[in-house]
Amino acid sequence: MEMMVHGRRDEQYGGLGLGLGLGLSLGVAGGAADDEQPPPRRGAAPPPQQQLCGWNGGGLFSSSSSDHRGRSAMMACHDVIEMPFLRGIDVNRAPAAETTTTTARGPSCREEDEEPGASSPNSTLSSLSGKRGAPSAATAAAAASDDEDSGGGSRKKLRLSKDQAAVLEDTFKEHNTLNPKQKAALARQLNLKPRQVEVWFQNRRARTKLKQTEVDCELLKRCCETLTDENRRLHRELQELRALKLATAAAAPHHLYGARVPPPTTLTMCPSCERVASAATTTRNNSGAAPARPVPTRPWPPAAAQRSSA
DNA sequence: TGCGATTGCTCACTTACATCA
DNA sequence: GGTGATGTAAGTGAGCAATCG
Numbered sequence: 001m002e003m004m005v006h007g008r009r010d011e012q013y014g015g016l017g018l019g020l021g022l023g024l025s026l027g028v029a030g031g032a033a034d035d036e037q038p039p040p041r042r043g044a045a046p047p048p049q050q051q052l053c054g055w056n057g058g059g060l061f062s063s064s065s066s067d068h069r070g071r072s073a074m075m076a077c078h079d080v081i082e083m084p085f086l087r088g089i090d091v092n093r094a095p096a097a098e099t100t101t102t103t104a105r106g107p108s109c110r111e112e113d114e115e116p117g118a119s120s121p122n123s124t125l126s127s128l129s130g131k132r133g134a135p136s137a138a139t140a141a142a143a144a145s146d147d148e149d150s151g152g153g154s155r156k157k158l159r160l161s162k163d164q165a166a167v168l169e170d171t172f173k174e175h176n177t178l179n180p181k182q183k184a185a186l187a188r189q190l191n192l193k194p195r196q197v198e199v200w201f202q203n204r205r206a207r208t209k210l211k212q213t214e215v216d217c218e219l220l221k222r223c224c225e226t227l228t229d230e231n232r233r234l235h236r237e238l239q240e241l242r243a244l245k246l247a248t249a250a251a252a253p254h255h256l257y258g259a260r261v262p263p264p265t266t267l268t269m270c271p272s273c274e275r276v277a278s279a280a281t282t283t284r285n286n287s288g289a290a291p292a293r294p295v296p297t298r299p300w301p302p303a304a305a306q307r308s309s310a
Numbered sequence: 311t312g313c314g315a316t317t318g319c320t321c322a323c324t325t326a327c328a329t330c331a
Numbered sequence: 332g333g334t335g336a337t338g339t340a341a342g343t344g345a346g347c348a349a350t351c352g
Binding site for chain 1: 318319320321322323327328329
Protein backbone atom coordinates (compact mmCIF):
# COMPACT_ATOMS: atom_id res chain seq x y z
CA MET A 1 0.00 0.00 0.00
CA GLU A 2 2.55 2.48 1.05
CA MET A 3 4.97 0.98 -1.32
CA MET A 4 5.82 3.20 -4.17
CA VAL A 5 6.01 1.86 -7.61
CA HIS A 6 9.02 3.36 -9.21
CA GLY A 7 8.27 3.82 -12.80
CA ARG A 8 6.59 1.53 -15.13
CA ARG A 9 8.11 -1.73 -15.93
CA ASP A 10 9.65 -2.22 -19.27
CA GLU A 11 7.67 -3.24 -22.22
CA GLN A 12 7.48 -6.92 -22.27
CA TYR A 13 11.09 -7.91 -22.50
CA GLY A 14 11.82 -4.86 -24.50
CA GLY A 15 13.44 -3.14 -21.62
CA LEU A 16 16.87 -4.37 -22.38
CA GLY A 17 16.81 -2.96 -25.83
CA LEU A 18 20.40 -3.82 -26.33
CA GLY A 19 19.97 -3.93 -30.01
CA LEU A 20 22.91 -6.07 -30.79
CA GLY A 21 20.91 -8.99 -31.79
CA LEU A 22 22.30 -10.76 -28.84
CA GLY A 23 19.02 -12.22 -27.93
CA LEU A 24 18.26 -13.22 -24.47
CA SER A 25 19.23 -16.78 -24.74
CA LEU A 26 18.98 -17.59 -21.14
CA GLY A 27 20.63 -20.89 -21.30
CA VAL A 28 17.40 -22.61 -20.61
CA ALA A 29 17.34 -25.99 -22.13
CA GLY A 30 14.69 -26.15 -24.72
CA GLY A 31 14.20 -29.82 -24.78
CA ALA A 32 10.92 -30.13 -23.03
CA ALA A 33 8.94 -33.09 -23.99
CA ASP A 34 6.24 -32.52 -26.49
CA ASP A 35 3.60 -33.73 -24.17
CA GLU A 36 4.57 -31.08 -21.69
CA GLN A 37 2.75 -28.11 -22.91
CA PRO A 38 1.88 -25.18 -20.80
CA PRO A 39 -1.58 -23.84 -20.74
CA PRO A 40 -2.24 -21.20 -23.28
CA ARG A 41 -0.68 -18.20 -21.75
CA ARG A 42 -3.08 -15.50 -20.92
CA GLY A 43 -0.65 -13.16 -19.40
CA ALA A 44 2.05 -11.11 -20.91
CA ALA A 45 3.37 -11.91 -24.30
CA PRO A 46 5.53 -14.99 -24.31
CA PRO A 47 9.04 -14.05 -23.46
CA PRO A 48 11.63 -14.98 -25.99
CA GLN A 49 13.30 -17.44 -23.76
CA GLN A 50 10.09 -19.20 -23.26
CA GLN A 51 9.84 -19.72 -26.92
CA LEU A 52 13.13 -21.44 -26.78
CA CYS A 53 11.51 -24.14 -24.85
CA GLY A 54 9.76 -26.91 -26.51
CA TRP A 55 6.42 -25.72 -25.38
CA ASN A 56 4.19 -24.59 -28.08
CA GLY A 57 1.32 -23.30 -26.09
CA GLY A 58 -1.02 -26.08 -26.93
CA GLY A 59 -4.07 -26.60 -24.87
CA LEU A 60 -3.51 -28.54 -21.75
CA PHE A 61 -6.85 -28.39 -20.17
CA SER A 62 -8.84 -30.17 -22.74
CA SER A 63 -9.69 -33.02 -20.47
CA SER A 64 -9.87 -31.33 -17.15
CA SER A 65 -12.82 -29.88 -15.47
CA SER A 66 -13.85 -26.36 -16.01
CA ASP A 67 -15.03 -23.68 -13.75
CA HIS A 68 -18.28 -21.94 -14.14
CA ARG A 69 -16.91 -19.81 -16.89
CA GLY A 70 -15.71 -22.70 -18.85
CA ARG A 71 -12.20 -21.82 -18.02
CA SER A 72 -10.25 -24.88 -17.25
CA ALA A 73 -9.81 -25.64 -13.65
CA MET A 74 -7.01 -27.60 -12.18
CA MET A 75 -6.85 -31.23 -12.84
CA ALA A 76 -8.06 -33.54 -10.19
CA CYS A 77 -5.28 -34.35 -7.86
CA HIS A 78 -5.48 -38.02 -8.57
CA ASP A 79 -4.70 -37.52 -12.18
CA VAL A 80 -1.50 -39.08 -13.26
CA ILE A 81 0.97 -36.45 -14.13
CA GLU A 82 3.51 -37.33 -16.72
CA MET A 83 6.31 -34.93 -16.20
CA PRO A 84 9.85 -35.74 -17.18
CA PHE A 85 11.21 -33.79 -14.29
CA LEU A 86 9.19 -35.85 -11.88
CA ARG A 87 10.28 -39.14 -13.24
CA GLY A 88 10.87 -41.56 -10.46
CA ILE A 89 9.11 -39.33 -8.02
CA ASP A 90 5.84 -40.25 -6.53
CA VAL A 91 4.10 -36.96 -6.34
CA ASN A 92 1.48 -38.38 -4.07
CA ARG A 93 3.92 -39.51 -1.51
CA ALA A 94 5.86 -37.25 0.68
CA PRO A 95 9.60 -37.55 0.82
CA ALA A 96 10.78 -39.69 3.65
CA ALA A 97 11.95 -36.83 5.74
CA GLU A 98 8.62 -35.17 5.71
CA THR A 99 6.21 -37.34 7.48
CA THR A 100 3.90 -35.56 9.79
CA THR A 101 3.45 -32.42 7.86
CA THR A 102 2.73 -34.24 4.69
CA THR A 103 -0.26 -35.84 6.14
CA ALA A 104 -1.39 -32.51 7.31
CA ARG A 105 -1.75 -31.39 3.74
CA GLY A 106 -2.21 -34.86 2.53
CA PRO A 107 -2.88 -36.09 -0.96
CA SER A 108 -6.46 -35.24 -0.70
CA CYS A 109 -8.21 -33.94 -3.68
CA ARG A 110 -7.89 -30.24 -3.92
CA GLU A 111 -9.31 -27.87 -6.38
CA GLU A 112 -6.14 -25.99 -6.91
CA ASP A 113 -3.73 -27.23 -4.33
CA GLU A 114 -3.68 -23.66 -3.39
CA GLU A 115 -5.73 -22.38 -0.60
CA PRO A 116 -7.92 -19.46 -1.40
CA GLY A 117 -5.89 -16.37 -1.57
CA ALA A 118 -2.66 -18.23 -1.72
CA SER A 119 -1.78 -16.30 -4.74
CA SER A 120 -2.13 -13.14 -2.83
CA PRO A 121 -0.14 -12.18 0.20
CA ASN A 122 0.28 -15.22 2.30
CA SER A 123 3.47 -14.09 3.64
CA THR A 124 4.17 -15.23 7.08
CA LEU A 125 5.83 -18.55 7.25
CA SER A 126 6.70 -19.64 10.68
CA SER A 127 10.38 -19.98 11.02
CA LEU A 128 10.79 -23.19 12.80
CA SER A 129 14.39 -23.56 11.95
CA GLY A 130 15.75 -20.63 13.79
CA LYS A 131 19.18 -22.14 13.54
CA ARG A 132 21.99 -21.90 11.13
CA GLY A 133 22.22 -24.31 8.30
CA ALA A 134 19.68 -25.23 5.74
CA PRO A 135 16.36 -26.03 7.22
CA SER A 136 15.08 -29.44 6.45
CA ALA A 137 12.30 -30.07 4.06
CA ALA A 138 10.24 -31.03 7.00
CA THR A 139 10.78 -27.63 8.43
CA ALA A 140 9.74 -26.09 5.21
CA ALA A 141 6.71 -28.24 5.06
CA ALA A 142 5.84 -27.39 8.57
CA ALA A 143 6.20 -23.79 7.77
CA ALA A 144 4.04 -24.25 4.78
CA SER A 145 1.42 -26.22 6.53
CA ASP A 146 0.83 -24.11 9.54
CA ASP A 147 1.40 -20.75 8.09
CA GLU A 148 -2.17 -19.86 8.72
CA ASP A 149 -1.41 -20.08 12.39
CA SER A 150 1.43 -17.70 12.17
CA GLY A 151 -0.37 -15.13 10.18
CA GLY A 152 -0.32 -11.58 11.26
CA GLY A 153 3.06 -11.43 12.88
CA SER A 154 6.32 -10.35 11.38
CA ARG A 155 7.22 -11.92 8.14
CA LYS A 156 9.46 -14.91 8.55
CA LYS A 157 11.48 -16.19 5.74
CA LEU A 158 11.70 -19.77 4.75
CA ARG A 159 14.87 -21.02 3.21
CA LEU A 160 14.45 -23.91 0.92
CA SER A 161 16.52 -26.94 1.58
CA LYS A 162 19.27 -27.90 -0.80
CA ASP A 163 17.26 -30.82 -2.06
CA GLN A 164 14.28 -28.65 -2.72
CA ALA A 165 16.39 -26.10 -4.48
CA ALA A 166 18.05 -28.79 -6.56
CA VAL A 167 14.76 -30.19 -7.73
CA LEU A 168 13.48 -26.74 -8.52
CA GLU A 169 16.66 -25.98 -10.38
CA ASP A 170 16.42 -29.13 -12.42
CA THR A 171 12.85 -28.35 -13.26
CA PHE A 172 13.75 -24.85 -14.24
CA LYS A 173 16.35 -26.17 -16.62
CA GLU A 174 13.64 -28.00 -18.41
CA HIS A 175 11.06 -25.28 -18.39
CA ASN A 176 11.43 -21.84 -16.99
CA THR A 177 7.72 -21.61 -16.48
CA LEU A 178 5.31 -24.08 -15.05
CA ASN A 179 1.76 -24.77 -15.89
CA PRO A 180 -0.61 -25.18 -12.98
CA LYS A 181 -0.42 -28.93 -13.07
CA GLN A 182 3.30 -28.96 -12.95
CA LYS A 183 3.30 -26.36 -10.27
CA ALA A 184 0.93 -28.30 -8.11
CA ALA A 185 2.78 -31.55 -8.61
CA LEU A 186 6.09 -29.99 -7.88
CA ALA A 187 4.73 -28.34 -4.82
CA ARG A 188 3.38 -31.63 -3.61
CA GLN A 189 6.63 -33.35 -4.31
CA LEU A 190 8.62 -30.77 -2.41
CA ASN A 191 6.06 -30.33 0.29
CA LEU A 192 5.74 -26.71 -0.51
CA LYS A 193 2.83 -24.59 -1.36
CA PRO A 194 2.19 -23.99 -5.03
CA ARG A 195 2.59 -20.34 -4.30
CA GLN A 196 6.10 -20.98 -3.07
CA VAL A 197 6.98 -22.88 -6.19
CA GLU A 198 5.52 -20.10 -8.24
CA VAL A 199 7.53 -17.51 -6.38
CA TRP A 200 10.68 -19.53 -6.72
CA PHE A 201 10.28 -19.72 -10.47
CA GLN A 202 9.47 -16.06 -10.61
CA ASN A 203 12.59 -15.13 -8.73
CA ARG A 204 14.64 -17.59 -10.68
CA ARG A 205 13.52 -16.07 -13.95
CA ALA A 206 14.41 -12.66 -12.62
CA ARG A 207 17.85 -13.85 -11.61
CA THR A 208 18.40 -15.42 -14.98
CA LYS A 209 17.40 -12.29 -16.72
CA LEU A 210 19.62 -10.19 -14.54
CA LYS A 211 22.55 -12.44 -15.25
CA GLN A 212 21.91 -12.30 -18.96
CA THR A 213 21.68 -8.54 -18.77
CA GLU A 214 25.06 -8.43 -17.12
CA VAL A 215 26.51 -10.62 -19.84
CA ASP A 216 24.99 -8.41 -22.50
CA CYS A 217 26.31 -5.30 -20.81
CA GLU A 218 29.76 -6.77 -20.70
CA LEU A 219 29.53 -7.57 -24.36
CA LEU A 220 28.38 -4.06 -25.16
CA LYS A 221 31.20 -2.64 -23.13
CA ARG A 222 33.74 -4.63 -25.05
CA CYS A 223 32.11 -3.66 -28.30
CA CYS A 224 32.30 -0.02 -27.30
CA GLU A 225 35.95 -0.32 -26.40
CA THR A 226 36.72 -1.89 -29.73
CA LEU A 227 34.95 0.87 -31.58
CA THR A 228 36.74 3.50 -29.54
CA ASP A 229 40.07 1.97 -30.37
CA GLU A 230 39.17 1.83 -34.01
CA ASN A 231 38.08 5.43 -33.93
CA ARG A 232 41.33 6.45 -32.31
CA ARG A 233 43.31 4.55 -34.89
CA LEU A 234 41.45 6.19 -37.74
CA HIS A 235 42.04 9.60 -36.23
CA ARG A 236 45.73 8.94 -36.07
CA GLU A 237 45.74 7.74 -39.63
CA LEU A 238 43.98 10.87 -40.72
CA GLN A 239 46.48 13.08 -38.97
CA GLU A 240 49.30 11.28 -40.63
CA LEU A 241 47.73 11.68 -44.01
CA ARG A 242 47.25 15.36 -43.42
CA ALA A 243 50.81 15.82 -42.36
CA LEU A 244 52.00 13.93 -45.36
CA LYS A 245 49.90 16.07 -47.62
CA LEU A 246 51.16 19.32 -46.16
CA ALA A 247 54.71 18.15 -46.50
CA THR A 248 54.12 17.23 -50.09
CA ALA A 249 52.57 20.59 -50.85
CA ALA A 250 55.40 22.46 -49.23
CA ALA A 251 57.96 20.53 -51.16
CA ALA A 252 56.25 20.96 -54.51
CA PRO A 253 57.66 23.57 -56.93
CA HIS A 254 55.80 26.81 -56.57
CA HIS A 255 55.34 27.40 -60.26
CA LEU A 256 53.27 24.27 -60.59
CA TYR A 257 50.37 25.96 -58.89
CA GLY A 258 50.96 29.49 -60.01
CA ALA A 259 49.99 32.53 -58.09
CA ARG A 260 46.27 32.16 -58.57
CA VAL A 261 45.90 28.45 -58.24
CA PRO A 262 44.87 27.45 -54.77
CA PRO A 263 46.86 24.87 -52.97
CA PRO A 264 45.68 21.28 -53.12
CA THR A 265 42.32 20.56 -51.63
CA THR A 266 42.26 20.76 -47.88
CA LEU A 267 40.60 18.01 -45.98
CA THR A 268 38.21 19.05 -43.30
CA MET A 269 36.38 16.90 -40.88
CA CYS A 270 33.16 17.58 -39.08
CA PRO A 271 33.63 16.69 -35.42
CA SER A 272 30.08 15.58 -34.99
CA CYS A 273 29.51 13.44 -38.01
CA GLU A 274 33.18 12.64 -38.47
CA ARG A 275 32.86 13.04 -42.21
CA VAL A 276 35.81 14.13 -44.19
CA ALA A 277 35.25 16.33 -47.17
CA SER A 278 37.29 18.61 -49.33
CA ALA A 279 37.20 22.26 -48.47
CA ALA A 280 35.99 23.08 -51.93
CA THR A 281 32.74 21.23 -51.35
CA THR A 282 32.19 21.92 -47.71
CA THR A 283 32.68 25.62 -47.80
CA ARG A 284 31.06 26.44 -51.03
CA ASN A 285 28.69 29.35 -50.68
CA ASN A 286 25.19 29.61 -52.01
CA SER A 287 26.27 30.74 -55.39
CA GLY A 288 28.32 27.65 -55.75
CA ALA A 289 31.50 29.57 -56.21
CA ALA A 290 34.68 28.29 -54.75
CA PRO A 291 35.87 30.02 -51.61
CA ALA A 292 38.04 33.01 -52.11
CA ARG A 293 40.54 31.99 -49.51
CA PRO A 294 41.83 28.76 -48.16
CA VAL A 295 39.76 27.01 -45.59
CA PRO A 296 41.37 26.20 -42.29
CA THR A 297 42.27 22.63 -41.81
CA ARG A 298 40.18 22.28 -38.66
CA PRO A 299 37.44 24.87 -38.73
CA TRP A 300 35.75 23.31 -35.71
CA PRO A 301 37.17 23.10 -32.26
CA PRO A 302 37.63 19.62 -30.91
CA ALA A 303 34.40 18.02 -29.94
CA ALA A 304 35.54 17.51 -26.39
CA ALA A 305 36.34 21.17 -26.06
CA GLN A 306 32.95 22.02 -27.44
CA ARG A 307 31.26 19.86 -24.89
CA SER A 308 33.22 21.23 -22.02
CA SER A 309 32.56 24.79 -23.00
CA ALA A 310 28.86 24.18 -23.31
C1' DT B 311 -19.72 -8.07 -33.03
C1' DG B 312 -18.02 -4.86 -29.68
C1' DC B 313 -17.32 -3.85 -24.93
C1' DG B 314 -16.55 -3.86 -20.02
C1' DA B 315 -15.65 -6.92 -16.08
C1' DT B 316 -13.28 -10.73 -14.31
C1' DT B 317 -9.61 -13.84 -13.91
C1' DG B 318 -5.09 -15.68 -13.93
C1' DC B 319 -0.72 -15.24 -15.37
C1' DT B 320 3.73 -12.70 -15.66
C1' DC B 321 6.70 -8.96 -14.76
C1' DA B 322 9.43 -5.14 -12.28
C1' DC B 323 10.28 -3.42 -8.16
C1' DT B 324 10.62 -3.75 -3.39
C1' DT B 325 10.97 -5.42 1.40
C1' DA B 326 12.41 -8.37 4.99
C1' DC B 327 14.96 -11.87 6.59
C1' DA B 328 18.88 -15.42 6.70
C1' DT B 329 23.51 -16.15 6.07
C1' DC B 330 28.26 -15.12 5.60
C1' DA B 331 32.72 -12.69 5.91
C1' DG C 332 29.16 -10.82 19.33
C1' DG C 333 28.16 -6.83 16.29
C1' DT C 334 27.91 -5.30 11.58
C1' DG C 335 27.61 -4.59 6.69
C1' DA C 336 27.11 -7.14 2.32
C1' DT C 337 24.84 -10.44 -0.16
C1' DG C 338 21.32 -13.79 -1.47
C1' DT C 339 16.72 -14.84 -1.78
C1' DA C 340 11.73 -15.71 -0.34
C1' DA C 341 7.90 -13.16 -0.51
C1' DG C 342 4.72 -8.80 -1.10
C1' DT C 343 2.83 -5.43 -4.21
C1' DG C 344 0.97 -3.22 -8.13
C1' DA C 345 0.52 -3.18 -13.03
C1' DG C 346 0.05 -5.03 -17.82
C1' DC C 347 -1.75 -8.40 -20.80
C1' DA C 348 -4.76 -11.77 -22.89
C1' DA C 349 -8.54 -15.09 -22.51
C1' DT C 350 -13.08 -15.53 -21.33
C1' DC C 351 -17.75 -14.42 -20.15
C1' DG C 352 -22.11 -11.92 -20.01
